[in-house]
Amino acid sequence: MNEPAFTLKATGRLRRRQLVNQGMGALAAGAALLAVAVLAIVVISVGSRGAGSLNLAFFTQNQAQGFNPKGGGVLFAIVGSVVLVGIATLIALPLGVLVAVYVSELAPPRLARVARMALDISNGIPTIVIGIFVFTILVAAHGQSALAGSIALAIIMLPLIARATEEVLLLVPSSQREASLALGVSRWRTTVQVVIPSALGGILTGTTLAIARVAGETAPLLFLTSLGTSSTADANPLHPLQSLTLVIFSYSDQADPAYQSKAWAAAFTLMCFVLVTSLAAKLALARYRKKLGG
Amino acid sequence: MEAIKTKIEVTEKERLPVVSEREAVFEARDLAVYYGDQRAIDGVNLDIYQRLITAIIGPSGCGKSTFLRTLNRMNDLVPAARLTGQLRYRGIDLYGPGVDAVEVRRRVGMVFQKPNPFHSSIYDNVAYGLRILGMKKDLDERVEKALRAAALWDEVKDRLKDSALGLSGGQQQRLCIARAIAVEPEVVLFDEPASALDPISTSAIEDLMHELKRDYTLVIVTHNMQQAARVADMTAFFGLDVSPDGNRQGVLVEYDETEKIFTNPSDKRTEGYVTGRFG
């Protein structure tokens, strides 16, 4: 056998480049690991502190009054959160879908670009600003209510839902629209009958993500629905209602460790809700994309 | 010799009606279509006749699909598209004032390159247009009739409630044809209907077109010349032309009976294209 006249092994500069390549790869992997580690540490530390107060009563009873702050639970806050987020979703979902339909199906391209940019900007508005805005136009005149809080949350959800929906509407193949239009079906009927149904899965996952996002909002709610609330479960949206985030905020400030422990437990509950819904929504969206693409 | 005297009639081949007796469904007069500043087709004069299959062939970018999509105003969906000249449908200016594109498309159906059934059942795919256009009377009968006309009934009659996406590509395309003819259009346009299909399915679609010719006027765009040769009665050859301003546009080079186009074309460019010698 003849020895080959060249080698395929890395030497010289190539060798150096290879080392740099490996070093940078390791650095990036380390950064990614750090991000995962932060999440894990947060989950573990919140969980371990809140575990003491996590029991059935925590989810099914209201805060015990008087001199026994250890007893009872935060049912009132859970009910409040559900009412707040529920009403916000009822407002934001239809509006968001309509906005998305306009932007992706009906608007001339230039207008669509403007609308899209507006959505992105409102998505970036600090939520406390939205809180102040709703405060000045609603609360200042009519007093605090869960409805005011829901409206603020709806304003936060709207661009999220609209953008998520628009994205899945764009995923619906244009051949589906053409098929309907070519039958002599109007633009609007086509959107309602063909485009939205095939985007429904994506719209719902987008909405779920938005819910997960606003369920953790505190700032706007502070002005709008926190004052004078009782610690008993109440579902009337016209009353000011507590929520999990407000409970975390207010209980963590208390001197009594029983309250602090409840705050941790509430934080853990909220975090689990957000994690699970986000994850489920992302998985569903991935499956849905595959279905539409294939 | 009596044996000789008895004559046997020659079975005359089914002849196309002579030009003067054909009834034109579409009449394009000096038709040009622009996308923005770009001229896609120019100076097209073409009559499309009733109950014949008209094929439009030509190289890529010659505007054959553009022309097809002007016939049912699908080009309206392209924001920058506009049109000059005239296109008449049964004497009515298709782009005249007050003409509603949605109504045009109801009369001029279309079948697309890639089968595009809705993500619903086989039955609902065919019933879709019928329901929306208010043709709900005898819905079952209409669906069956359309599926039969599309030569699909026997294959799907036991699974009408199954998803249309479970059908093979060729079956899906026939379903799309059934969906198009269910709403009883007068014309069906086919935009390269078999280019995504295997030869067996292609052959089924071609046979189907031959059947549909009895009731409908068909126009097919195809990049497959042999397909045009096989199915069409009339063939229009679109070529590419570069005008002095540098714009590349599609022009109608030759339009004649298919047999003439494929055995003795009048224009050198047509001959070059059909023989495969043309760039």
Added chain:
Amino acid sequence: MRELYTSELEELEALLRDEGKLVDRAIRGALNVLERDDLELADELIAFDDEIDSRYLAIEQRIPSLLARQTPVAGELRLVLAILYINLHLERIADYCVTVAKLAKLAHGLPRDRAVLEALEEMGERCREMLGTGLEYFYARDFTDSQALIEMDRPIDRANRKLIDRLIALGPDESQREWAMRMMLASRCLERIGDHAVDIGEQAAYLVRGRFEEFTDASHKPPRATT
């Protein structure tokens, strides 16, 4: 699948069958003209050629269109080519029949010879048999015995030789000689008809086997000795 194409092929073959039948009747007619020396029948036969020509033309015109539009391949390509050639052979046979009719008209009223007429009749009948066999091979797509056609050609050669011997012996009478000349040409026509029938058999063989071969005939020695 490809229903239109299939029906076009079937129509084409039906036209050819039709033409085949007419040509057979033309040969029979030509023999009758010779046999009866019937001027009226001769004219009828000459006119009858138009019937055959119309089939010939119909096939001839359809084939380029079929080739261009349906691009037949494999067995179907061979079928179309075989039809194209057989059509031509049939038309030529019909032309020979017309020639025979014209020769009969020219020979009208001249003294005739029974033995010569019998030899012509014999040749003609063999020709019809050969044509029938060749076409049958084609229709049935069944080709087992190429030798049969050659064998049928032999009696024609024999009859032809007998006829020539007889014609030479006919004697010095001028009108007899004229009749003999005409009949010799007629004999030549019949012999050519036999050759075309063999060619039709060759086309049938091409269709079935997929390659073209000429049958061994009088001009080629047969591969094995025959009695």
